[in-house]
Amino acid sequence: MxxxxxxxxxxxxxxxxxxxxxxxxxxxxxxxxxxxxxxxxxxxxxxxxxxxxxxxxxxxxxxxxxxxxxxxxxxxxSTHPSDSAKALIASLEDLSPRQRDIVLRAARNLAALLRDE
Known part of the structure; x- marks a missing residue:
């Protein structure tokens, strides 16, 4: 805390x-x-x-x-990482599998870019 x-x-x-x-x-x-x-x-x-x-x-x-x-x-x-992940998952619920895949790929790419900063 x-x-x-x-x-x-x-x-x-x-x-x-x-x-x-x-x-x-x-x-x-x-x-x-x-x-x-x-x-x-x-x-x-x-x-x-x-x-x-x-x-x-x-x-x-x-x-x-x-x-x-x-x-x-x-x-x-919440500032806890697992809560942020749950909130992100909940925001994807009404997307099609293809749309979710697009969002997940974009998020992974963005996270990789941010780690390399």
């Missing part, structure tokens, strides 16, 4: 950003989401901007209202 004192605030910001992205994907305003959660619009805004860290129970409420699993939320903000 990183020892950087800002690590927790960076995670809080990433979680908030992901919640905001999902809310926007669903076409919801902060006020509408707040009504569904029993929160003021300002509370939704502070959580989405990373100014306050939501409790686990509050995160569960957000995830439920946004039809977002904890796994999806946390995988998107």
């Amino acid at each position: 990183p020892t950087d004192s800002n690590w927790s605030s960076r995670i809080t910001e990433k979680v908030g950003k992901r919640l905001a992205e999902r809310r926007k994907e669903l076409g919801l305003s902060q006020a509408t989401l707040g009504e569904r959660l029993g929160l003021e619009k300002e509370s939704v805004s502070r959580i989405e901007s990373g100014k306050i860290a939501p409790s686990l129970s509050r995160l569960a409420m957000f995830c439920d209202a946004l039809n977002l699993s904890f796994e999806e939320l946390l995988m998107d903000v």
